[in-house]
Structures are given as structure tokens and as C-alpha cells.
Amino acid sequence: MRARSSKRRTAVGRPEATAGTPGLAVELRGVRRQYGRGGNTVHALAGVDAALPRGTFTAIMGPSGSGKSTFLQSAAGLDRPTAGAVFLGGTDITGLSEDELTELRRDRIGFVFQSFNLLPSLTVEQNVLLPTRLAGQRQDRRRAAAVLAQVGLADKGRRRPGELSGGQQQRVAIARALVTAPDVIFADEPTGALDTRTAADVLGLLRQAVDTLGATVVMVTHDPAAAAWADRVLFLADGSFAGGLERASAEQIATRMTALTAVAAGGARPGAMAGAAA
Template structure:
């Protein structure tokens, strides 16, 4: 069986079969609780979500709303207490740790606020690391193409410490895209960057969606960053409390202000 980008997946691969066509992320009744009894914390209180392939979704919410927990459960980094998670049509909720690790390496991409590059590796080696960990052939030509796409064609032999913060995040974006993943999860990807550099990184993610067909799910606190997305979803008290399509930074900020002022409520008027 041949996948996008010419990759092959074995017919008996345990990560198959894929599920609902056209959906990259599906969460049904996802709950995540920490602790028990009267002291239990309901970080996610029943999440239902279906995100089509080739879309850019931003997730926002007040502090403690469940953004980080949502991202961790959706990306298979944490297990929900209840409910179902599908990525690229594959049910991951009941997977063992080895299967989850395989899925994260071969079919998901990650961009974090702290870049998470290995300082002892070159830029090229950092970009190729997901392929190496997934046991795939390390395609240096593909790495070169990805680095050219993010404007770092001449930095392949450098170490991360020789690059600026914005350049390091560009490397992280190239690394996230190298395996042609089903979903790229971005956790505050511009939180450590200045405004101009942040716009460059968000432009790369937007470009990946528009021209490469990537699917991006981004958690952010910044309305200006969220404005790059096709849709912004708002979390409050562990549930989604409305959404905004193609919103401006001003409209997103106003919605967040209204949401934050309603502590403990989950009612936000639809745009």
C-alpha cells in the first residue's frame, strides 16, 4: 500500500485501517480526570470534535481551561479517562505504548514553544530525526527540499546553537513536516518569538496547509496567531464553548475577553 509522498505501509500494519474519509482528527466524548472523588479535577469534561484534513485549527481558552490536556489527549501523548480519539482515521485510544510511539513518529508532527532540537545534531540531522526513529530511509534530498521550503537551504550543516530562535523554529517546522504527517500539533509555537518572527513561522504553517495539504492543530494564547487559522475553537471548563471562522485578531481577542469574564460558564455565542 502506497501512502502520500511515496511511502509504503505494510498490508498488515497494525496502525491500519483508517476510518472516516476526509477527517484528520476525531474526538468523541473525550474526558480526562485527574484524582478521584471530591478532589477530582475534570480537565476535559466531554469533548466532541471532527476536523477535516487540510485545515488549520487554533484552540484557545483561559488559563486552566484544558488546552494543554486537549492537545496531549488528541496527539496520543496522554490517555483520556473516557471517550474515543481517532487520528488520520485510526482509533488510538486502546493502543499500546509501542503502537502509540510508532504512530507519533511516522504519522504525526510536533512543533513546540521550546523548539526541542537536539543540540549535538546538525540542522539536517534534526530534520531527518523522525524518519530515523520511525525506521524509514533518511532521505537527504527530501530534507534539503524541506529546509529550502522554510528558508534554511544554506543551514543544513549548522548546529541549533548557531541559529536564531526563529531559525530554530523553522527547523522544527521542517522536522514536523518531513514524514508527511496526518496531523501537525503545534503547542504555543510562537510563544518564544518576537512579533515579526512569529508571523514568519505562522506563515510557514499556513503555507503547509494551503500547498501541502497538511492538517494543523495549534494551541495558542495569542489572538494574532489564532487569526492565521481557518477556525478558532474556544475551550472553557473542559468543553468547547463556541468557534469563530476566519476571525480577525480583534474579533478573536474580543471573544476571548468575553469568555474569560464568564468564569465557570461555557456559553459563548456562535459567530
């Protein structure tokens, strides 16, 4: 993965950051994100630290309003933290300009969303190659064919998204995320619109991308069965990490989620487990 370590302007509330930790695909240091002011202030993230190694599959879970979406948006450069630093592949992205962030997301990050986000007027092949087209790069049809073969759609390149099932469309989205060989693939509820069997197929592809291609996957999900495909599950509660599980079963994950949800419903703040995200 490409690591860049130039000094840049920094976000308000933090000193100029040093280079990221070697071996980490994603690193958050003391990241805070708040919305509103005064009595209406909402602390979506309350000083989060996270260290996600390259070539791993991490699931992020938590009760509704725990900060999952804000974590993903901050880590992917879609939202700027109020304070703290975010590193992607060793690069401090917190102080990048909007143009630099756009370039970084296009070249070094892959996205997989619940709603697929495919362009219906383009063919499957054209959808897969869209990131390189937007970057003004040569359209490598052999590369598109290769990633489509990896996701089991070798014969679908000339089809339109509307001619495919939901599961096949999500496979196209995964192929699009893989085409640039990104530093990280961020997946936001990638199986939320799929049935159980199709969801398992899609999660198997993300797992395969990690195990055989060395990809790094960070997935936000509410589904314990989906999270069980990950190497590690990190739990957010009230904007802070509240523990983690390694190679856990769906049952173990569901039990932890039930406990966190009960605490959140009672209005108490769970104690953050030291080192949970390290």
C-alpha cells in the first residue's frame, strides 16, 4: 500500500500530526466529532482511538446512535473530525483539502453500500471501471474482466444493473471497489438489502478479498451473522469503543450487542474497555 508522509495543515484543535503507524491500514487518534453548539451539542464520537492492521476484516457494531456511521465517514474521509487525526495507509488525511480528499477516496478507497449505488445507464463493465474513468485513466477492460471473474460475474459485463438480481448487483459493487486495488474497502451495511443466502455469498466475497488478495475491509453492520465473518468486531456505544471480540460466533456477538443495547436503553454509559480498538 502507498504511504505518503508529507506535512499538511491540520484540523482545528490538534497539533500537526506525525506519520501513521507502520502496518496499519486505518488509524484514528483521539478522534472527536460533534454537531451543534451549546446545549444542543451532540458528541457523535468522543475521543476514539482505533488501529486496524492491513489485510484484516473488521466489523463495527453498536446500538442505534452509537456513532457507527460517523466512525466510517470519518475514517473514510467523508466527514471531518472536530479534533484528532485520521491516517489512511500512513497518510494523515485530516488536513487534506476537499480536492485532495476526493482524489484519495477515488484512488485509495473502495466503497460498498447497502443500496449498491450502480448507474443504471451503464453496463456492468462500465460501472466497474467508473473509478478509473473519473480519474481520467485508461479504461483497462482486462482488469474489469479479472475482478468480475473474481466475484463470479465473468459473463455479465455487457448487462445493465437492472438485468441483475440484488445479490449480483452487490457483486458488481464489490468488483468496482476492488478495481483500483485500494488501501481499504469500507462497507456500510452491505447485506442490509439482501436475503440470508445472498448475504452470505457477498460476505464470502469480502472475506475472500482479505484472505486471497490482501485487502483490508472495514464493515459497519447491525447483523451479528454478518459480523461473524470478520476477524474482529469492535463495539461502539455513546461515541466510544466499548470492547471487542476476536473471531467470535454470531451468538457471542448477539449476546454482546444485547447487553450494549440494554445499557443504552437505560441511559447509562458503558465503560470503555481499555485497548479494545488497539
